[in-house]
Amino acid sequence: MTKTLIKTTNGGKVTEREPRRLIVGISGASGAMYGVRALQTLRQCGVEAHLVVSKAAELTLKHEVGSSSVALRELAHAWYPASDIGAAISSGSFITMGMLVLPCSVRTMSEICTGVTSSLLSRAADVVLKERRRLVLGIRETPLHTGHLRTMTNLSEMGAIIAPIVPALYALPQSLDDVVDHTVGRLLDLFGVDNGLVKRWTGRP
Template identity: 55%
Template sequence: MVSSSRPAADTRPPRRLIVGITGATGVIYGVRLLQLLRDMPGVETHLMISDAGVLNLHQELEMRRKQVEALAHVVHNVRDIGAAIASGSFQSDGMIIAPCSMKTLASVANGLSDNLITRAADVVLKERRRLVLMVRETPFNLAHLRNMTSVTEMGGVIFPPLPGFYHRPQSIAEMVDHTLGRVLDLFAIQHTLTPRWNGLKAD
């Protein structure tokens, strides 16, 4: 019998990540995240963009909805609360809302599920999967802080996209990639977006 040298087909199901883009400043994080995940084999993205998120795409990046939707593997209408990702039976590795508005944060914190983004987030929490909210506002008022505490107590991760400077970034793009590298670490997704910290340099 002659053995074949052809590698066996990869039958593992794809890793599914749900991505929400809402109406806070910083849509570059959501768009760049989709670009990065699109090029990663074995990762399937499910995208929703709120109406305010669409406005910010145009304001901050001069991009149209369809341009961003083309970066995702599956696109869901934010009003379609009957979509697959609205059910706990939909298998995913978790969800990232990038950026996350204070309105979306409040809806998640209080379990309102008033659109598909917040419903999907609610499902991720109840199924004990990873939810990362890249919240964008400054300064925070007490309601914002209390909502962040509530989400944290439910198992979510509050991840304000604050840039690091210890790696001496030379551009906004490097700062964005460094932040998203930290987000991908939370999902154990391998990347080479930024060098790892090896301790302070000696004089």
């Protein structure tokens, strides 16, 4: 990642810093384990995870993972309530590598696309777009109607990366964990995070 020059307050001294912060948003779509695994991997890789969980995601976490956002706080460097629109990640002056929304619901995707942000999750994503940082949306929905597809096209034209959650069967997964790990690893690849989760394709034997 390109280093960013930031002026300190002590006499205007210029210092050089390379931030290793990634905003992680977990929305209410099915697939909460993907977000949990991303947090675990970022901690292992030494990347600060700044977490925001939607209200709907609280229900999904309890149903699919048997956990809550309170338990996830230990995996994140910082945690922000979805209602805290004054949080650090709501400002473009807070430098990050970008944001990963995993999983990303259609509602969250639509809010980001229109700029009508009703929570910190969609607000943080909107900030990432306006600052021209990387925004990756792990969309979890099927089938898709034309409105969904048009929204995805608009977001792609705005600079977001649309990355639907799909299994990579060529990696010959042996378990559900293998499927989750490969997808999470590929999404973190988009931020240049060397994670060790991906079974790389090197061609047929």
